[in-house]
Amino acid sequence: MENVIRRADKEDISDILLLLEDILKVHNKIRPDIFKECGYKYNSAELENILVDPDAPVFVYEMNGRVVGHAFCKMIKTPESPAKLPRKILFIDDLAVLEKYRGAGIGTALYEHAKKYAKESGCSSVTLHVWNGNETAIRFYEKLGLKPQQFVMEDCFD
Numbered sequence: 329m330e331n332v333i334r335r336a337d338k339e340d341i342s343d344i345l346l347l348l349e350d351i352l353k354v355h356n357k358i359r360p361d362i363f364k365e366c367g368y369k370y371n372s373a374e375l376e377n378i379l380v381d382p383d384a385p386v387f388v389y390e391m392n393g394r395v396v397g398h399a400f401c402k403m404i405k406t407p408e409s410p411a412k413l414p415r416k417i418l419f420i421d422d423l424a425v426l427e428k429y430r431g432a433g434i435g436t437a438l439y440e441h442a443k444k445y446a447k448e449s450g451c452s453s454v455t456l457h458v459w460n461g462n463e464t465a466i467r468f469y470e471k472l473g474l475k476p477q478q479f480v481m482e483d484c485f486d
Contacts, residue, residue, distance in 0.1 A: 333441045336386040336398065341375050343395035344388070351424040358461040361484070369422065387441055389425070389434045397425040399438040403449065418446035420456040439472055 336344060348368045355363040370378065378384050378400070389397035400422040408414040420442055425434045439454075446454050455477060458465045 331389065331391045333387055333389050333437060336379055336388045336395075338376060338379060340388055340395050341372050341379075344375060344386070344398055345372070347395070347398050347424045347426060348422075350426055351422065354462065355459060358459050385445065387438060387445075389438055391429070391434075396429045397423075397434040397438050399423045399442050401442055401445070403451070415453075416449075416451050418442060418449065418451045418454045420454060423456065435468060436472065 345368055348370065349366060352363060352367060352369065353365070356365050379386055383403040385401050385403075387399045387401070388395045399420055402419045402421055404415075404417050404419050406412065406415045406417075420439070423435060423438055423442075425432075425438075443454050454474075456469070456474070458469060
């Protein structure tokens with residue numbers, strides 16, 4: 329079998345849940361004050377709804393019949409305002425690769441696939457969020473050519 333990137337479908341939900349649990353552990357290490365040690369960003373029913381949403385494509389990287397990476401995307405259209413131009417962007421809500429497959433080019437392939445999809449869909453850019461402290465992800469995205477757009481600041485009260 330060959331490796332392929334394709335739109336996710338219902339049969340991929342169990343593999344996607346494993347990826348979501350895997351990435352939650354990364355976020356928990358960075359921000360245990362926000363993220364639980366285990367769980368899922370979405371449950372199976374929510375995933376079923378997301379997978380049929382035409383404005384929220386989920387791309388999966390399938391290796392030898394198994395999903396080992398995903399990219400959850402959302403098409404965002406902002407109208408013109410007195411201060412801003414109208415925009416259409418592809419927001420990558422979640423890009424994850426199973427830990428044992430990281431460093432093999434899968435994340436890069438998923439990002440490039442999403443970027444190509446964005447261009448073909450008439451988007452002006454691709455955006456995403458990275459948690460401060462996730463230095464591996466920050467370096468990965470910088471290597472792909474992404475640059476900071478804005479920063480979210482916080483003042484925590486323990």
